[in-house]
Amino acid sequence: MPDSxxxxxxxxxxxKHFGEFVAVSDLSLEINSGxxxxxxGPSGCGKTTLLRAIAGLDPQTAGRxxxxxxxxxxxxxxxxxxxxxFQSYALFPNLTVYQNVAYGLENQRLPRQEIHKRVTDxxxxxxxxxQIEKYPAQLSGGxxxxxxxxxxxxxxxxxxxxxxPLSALDAxxxxxxxxxxxxxxxxxGITTILVTHDQEEALSMADRIVVMDQGRIEQVGTPIxxxxxxxxxxxxxxxxxxxxxxxxVTSPGLVSIEExxxxxxxxxxxxxxxxxxxxxxxxxxxxxxxxxxxNTLEVKVKSLEFLGSFYRLFISGPTGFEELMADLxxxxxxxxxxxxxxxxxxxxxxxxxxxxxxxx
Amino acid sequence: xxxxxxxxxxxVPVRIRLSRDDVILRIGLFCLITLLAIAVxxxxxxxxxxxxxxxxxxxxxxxxxxxxxETPALFSSITNSLTVAISVALIVLVxxxxxxxxxxRTRMPLRWLFRGIALIPILAPSLLAAISLIYWFGNQGxxxxxxxxxxxxxxxxxxxxxxFWVFPHALMIIVTALxxxxxxxYEAAEALRTPKWRIFFTVTLPGAKYGILSAGFIVFTLVIxxxxxxxxxxxxxxxxxxxxxxxxxxxxxxxxxxxxxxILLLPAVLAFIADRWVQRRQIxxxxxxxxxxxxxxxxxxxxxxxxFCLIVSIILISMLAMAVYASFVxxxxxNLSLSLKNYNFDVMDGGGWEAYFNSIRMAIYCAVFGSGxxxxxxxxxxxxxxxxxxxxxxxxxxxxxxxxxxxxxGIAYIFFFNHPENPLGFLYGTMGILVICxxxxxxxxxxxxxxxxxxxxxxxxEAVSLSLKSPVWRTFGKVTLPVCLPAFLDxxxxxxxxxxxxxxxxxxxxxxxxxxxxxxxxNMDDAGDIAPAAxxxxxxxYTSAVFRVLHALLARFIxxxxxxxxxx
Ligand SMILES: Nc1ncnc2c1ncn2[C@@H]1O[C@H](COP(=O)(O)OP(=O)(O)OP(=O)(O)O)[C@@H](O)[C@H]1O
Ligand SMILES: [Mg+2]
Numbered sequence: 001m002p003d004s005x006x007x008x009x010x011x012x013x014x015x016k017h018f019g020e021f022v023a024v025s026d027l028s029l030e031i032n033s034g035x036x037x038x039x040x041g042p043s044g045c046g047k048t049t050l051l052r053a054i055a056g057l058d059p060q061t062a063g064r065x066x067x068x069x070x071x072x073x074x075x076x077x078x079x080x081x082x083x084x085x086f087q088s089y090a091l092f093p094n095l096t097v098y099q100n101v102a103y104g105l106e107n108q109r110l111p112r113q114e115i116h117k118r119v120t121d122x123x124x125x126x127x128x129x130x131q132i133e134k135y136p137a138q139l140s141g142g143x144x145x146x147x148x149x150x151x152x153x154x155x156x157x158x159x160x161x162x163x164x165p166l167s168a169l170d171a172x173x174x175x176x177x178x179x180x181x182x183x184x185x186x187x188x189g190i191t192t193i194l195v196t197h198d199q200e201e202a203l204s205m206a207d208r209i210v211v212m213d214q215g216r217i218e219q220v221g222t223p224i225x226x227x228x229x230x231x232x233x234x235x236x237x238x239x240x241x242x243x244x245x246x247x248x249v250t251s252p253g254l255v256s257i258e259e260x261x262x263x264x265x266x267x268x269x270x271x272x273x274x275x276x277x278x279x280x281x282x283x284x285x286x287x288x289x290x291x292x293x294x295n296t297l298e299v300k301v302k303s304l305e306f307l308g309s310f311y312r313l314f315i316s317g318p319t320g321f322e323e324l325m326a327d328l329x330x331x332x333x334x335x336x337x338x339x340x341x342x343x344x345x346x347x348x349x350x351x352x353x354x355x356x357x358x359x360x
Numbered sequence: 361x362x363x364x365x366x367x368x369x370x371x372v373p374v375r376i377r378l379s380r381d382d383v384i385l386r387i388g389l390f391c392l393i394t395l396l397a398i399a400v401x402x403x404x405x406x407x408x409x410x411x412x413x414x415x416x417x418x419x420x421x422x423x424x425x426x427x428x429x430e431t432p433a434l435f436s437s438i439t440n441s442l443t444v445a446i447s448v449a450l451i452v453l454v455x456x457x458x459x460x461x462x463x464x465r466t467r468m469p470l471r472w473l474f475r476g477i478a479l480i481p482i483l484a485p486s487l488l489a490a491i492s493l494i495y496w497f498g499n500q501g502x503x504x505x506x507x508x509x510x511x512x513x514x515x516x517x518x519x520x521x522x523x524f525w526v527f528p529h530a531l532m533i534i535v536t537a538l539x540x541x542x543x544x545x546y547e548a549a550e551a552l553r554t555p556k557w558r559i560f561f562t563v564t565l566p567g568a569k570y571g572i573l574s575a576g577f578i579v580f581t582l583v584i585x586x587x588x589x590x591x592x593x594x595x596x597x598x599x600x601x602x603x604x605x606x607x608x609x610x611x612x613x614x615x616x617x618x619x620x621x622x623i624l625l626l627p628a629v630l631a632f633i634a635d636r637w638v639q640r641r642q643i644x645x646x647x648x649x650x651x652x653x654x655x656x657x658x659x660x661x662x663x664x665x666x667x668f669c670l671i672v673s674i675i676l677i678s679m680l681a682m683a684v685y686a687s688f689v690x691x692x693x694x695n696l697s698l699s700l701k702n703y704n705f706d707v708m709d710g711g712g713w714e715a716y717f718n719s720i721r722m723a724i725y726c727a728v729f730g731s732g733x734x735x736x737x738x739x740x741x742x743x744x745x746x747x748x749x750x751x752x753x754x755x756x757x758x759x760x761x762x763x764x765x766x767x768x769x770g771i772a773y774i775f776f777f778n779h780p781e782n783p784l785g786f787l788y789g790t791m792g793i794l795v796i797c798x799x800x801x802x803x804x805x806x807x808x809x810x811x812x813x814x815x816x817x818x819x820x821x822e823a824v825s826l827s828l829k830s831p832v833w834r835t836f837g838k839v840t841l842p843v844c845l846p847a848f849l850d851x852x853x854x855x856x857x858x859x860x861x862x863x864x865x866x867x868x869x870x871x872x873x874x875x876x877x878x879x880x881x882x883n884m885d886d887a888g889d890i891a892p893a894a895x896x897x898x899x900x901x902y903t904s905a906v907f908r909v910l911h912a913l914l915a916r917f918i919x920x921x922x923x924x925x926x927x928x
Contacts, residue, residue: 013371055823059374061373064374075377076379076382077826082827083828084824090820090821095838095839107829107830151828
């Protein structure tokens with residue numbers, strides 16, 4: 001693997017305007033050599049815009065981009081070093097699979113045999129060695145995407161840009177291609193940026209995730225960090241499922257929610273301020289008998305949703321806790337014989353509660 | 361305030377350096393804009409300034425216009441032109457709508473045949489209809505008695521003749537509008553137990569509304585700017601188009617010709633603007649999820665429509681057939697034996713066979729150079745990166761010719777290229793000016809055809825090619841052009857056919873060496889040689905028909921070779 005502490009791509013104060021609209025604003029980011037980075041965010045948050053600015057396809061309004069130690073901010077697309085794959089694949093419909101993959105190599109005027117070897121190697125790598133003479137329209141979506149990937153990799157670019165490459169595929173093909181792209185990345189060690197609005201995709205593939213909202217970075221971190229330590233309510237809500245409870249810090253370590261008081265870590269949050277306490281549904285514990293702990297509540301089950309490997313319970317407790325979700329294993333639901341209208345004792349474990357100041 | 365947010369004062373905006381490709385494309389844009397300026401804008405400007413001058417070239421303001429409106433003989437042409445154009449538009453719209461409805465919304469038998477027959481007039485110059493009418497209803501016509509007291513030479517003849525040649529133009533637009541029906545609307549209406557007549561008025565007609573309007577504007581413009589038909593059969597009924605011709609060719613009164621052609625430009629421009637407006641509406645109407653409509657059989661309705669289409673087809677065919685027959689008759693109406701005497705063009709005035717071969721040469725030049733140039737232009741408009749304003753200018757420039765009637769273009773060319781100080785004056789009287797004028801005359805429709813084809817390409821092809829370091833011309837040649845080849849051939853064929861049949865622009869620009877077949881038809885008719893005129897017009901029809909067949913074969917061959925990828 002390439003030295004992962006070496007910065008390969010540095011984006012400084014990048015801003016992109018479309019007329020009056022600011023699509024990316026003053027964004028800075030560093031990407032290490034050989035990293036697999038995902039840009040994740042809701043639709044319209046500027047992911048594609050940022051990617052296209054890096055490629056030079058839609059140049060930024062202001063800001064610098066430095067790739068491999070070289071300032072590329074004002075270079076035209078054709079002088080930058082990257083391979084790109086689009087959601088639509090953009091395979092040339094009148095060229096065969098072979099001709100598509102060889103397209104970039106022919107521009108480098110390599111000898112015929114060399115091109116042939118490289119193309120067949122690549123198609124072997126993505127598992128399409130027999131489809132060489134077919135036209136794109138004769139391939140399935142997944143196969144087309146693999147061809148697009150080989151075409152982007154053929155010229156051995158230093159940076160691979162993928163704009164929602166999997167979103168046009170059905171779920172099964174998507175998850176197998178996810179693994180393949182990941183494996184390909186391990187194999188080649190090429191610095192890769194993948195744009196997606198699918199959090200599962202980002203969590204399962206990325207070394208680091210860049211969560212974006214409204215043209216700004218909300219958080220950068222490994223999938224685990226992002227999931228278990230979201231830096232803002234937005235990230236907490238966007239990644240995974242989250243319960244939000246409104247309350248007020250009464251004294252250090254204590255948050256009051258109407259009649260109830262929860263114990264939790266209130267570091268860096270002044271007293272008397274309004275806060276949101278968050279907890280993931282899978283972190284809520286469910287006890288069969290009452291136990292003595294400050295963070296327990298008696299709640300009523302409103303409904304259950306079966307989600308395959310677990311049940312999601314919609315529960316309602318005292319004032320302030322009217323709408324909560326808790327995920328329980330199938331086994332537990334059966335053992336405790338939980339049905340709608342049952343009453344439960346739940347615990348919100350102190351070390352699983354994250355609190356955010358309320359934005360007024 | 362302008363519509364952009366400004367950056368903080370200390371931030372430097374980024375300007376991307378131009379790559380070689382960018383430079384090439386920009387030069388291309390620049391060249392095409394210059395070409396269009398020389399071939400369209402400057403001539404129109406010269407025309408405008410000419411209308412404000414007297415014979416000696418002195419500026420006289422609106423004097424010529426005042427004179428025009430004070431001459432009742434000239435002024436009455438405006439009402440005549442409007443009467444004719446509006447009547448034809450109404451008649452043709454009704455017939456074409458019913459005909460188009462039968463073709464697209466019923467299971468009537470022989471629809472393919474009726475569709476083919478309806479396209480016959482496109483193969484012929486507009487003059488042919490008028491000539492044929494003379495043989496049917498003229499003073500020595502076969503069916504002269506049908507008209508009773510009235511004469512075919514006048515508004516009746518102009519209206520019938522115009523209906524014939526504009527019919528396919530209206531039909532094609534209406535058929536397109538009717539074939540984009542969304543079956544779901546009909547299913548919904550039927551599920552609500554809507555009566556058939558009500559479905560027709562609430563679903564069918566509104567869906568085709570914009571198509572019908574658009575067809576109306578096109579027909580109106582075609583008729584008001586055509587001078588072939590009124591020239592041959594108009595008698596003493598003056599219309600704007602014949603006035604222009606008479607002022608310029610007959611009386612050499614160029615200033616008054618300029619005035620009349622500007623007056624002619626006005627309705628054409630208005631119709632053009634209205635049509636653009638309508639087209640924009642039309643696009644919004646189409647939903648990408650539409651389910652194609654499959655007509656059901658309905659014997660009574662289909663039967664009635666079959667009879668209707670049969671009658672229309674018989675009329676269309678009889679117009680052509682009479683011209684064919686008359687062209688072989690030795691001496692109408694005294695010696696009805698058949699001979700090839702009328703095809704012996706070399707012994708007649710009007711340019712002889714050379715005119716015919718000139719026409720073919722010109723049509724080939726137009727097809728070859730025109731399609732290449734127009735495709736390149738539309739490629740620049742659609743695909744050049746950045747420089748939006750240059751692309752917009754080129755696009756507007758490409759749309760402009762549609763608003764300019766051929767006659768007006770022809771006169772403007774006389775003024776512009778014949779101007780003693782114009783360095784391009786050497787073009788005057790050559791084949792070159794005929795080719796340029798014809799390409800410009802039919803530029804817009806071709807441009808739009810190419811643009812539609814280019815818009816269907818994935819917009820990321822260029823981005824991918826750039827990332828693969830492919831020079832722009834390589835992608836153009838290896839991907840863009842091959843994928844758009846069918847549209848490219850359509851444009852070449854369109855230019856060829858129109859170059860063969862056009863009269864209006866070239867009639868002012870030919871010289872004795874570059875006489876054209878369509879102009880020869882006009883001149884022979886003028887000289888009273890109606891039968892040879894019919895024969896020459898038919899030579900155009902035969903050639904166009906052969907060319908269409910060749911085009912169809914070639915298109916099929918190329919499709920089978922290069923478009924394999926379209927099939928799964
Ligand atoms: N060419 C453009 N002109 C004007 N606004 C644009 C243009 N391209 C993008 N935008 C706007 O910029 C914002 C960011 O767009 P972008 O395509 O980067 O979103 P995204 O994060 O990729 O979203 P998605 O997940 O839907 O692809 C959007 O609000 C979009 O409307
Ligand atoms: Mg996007």
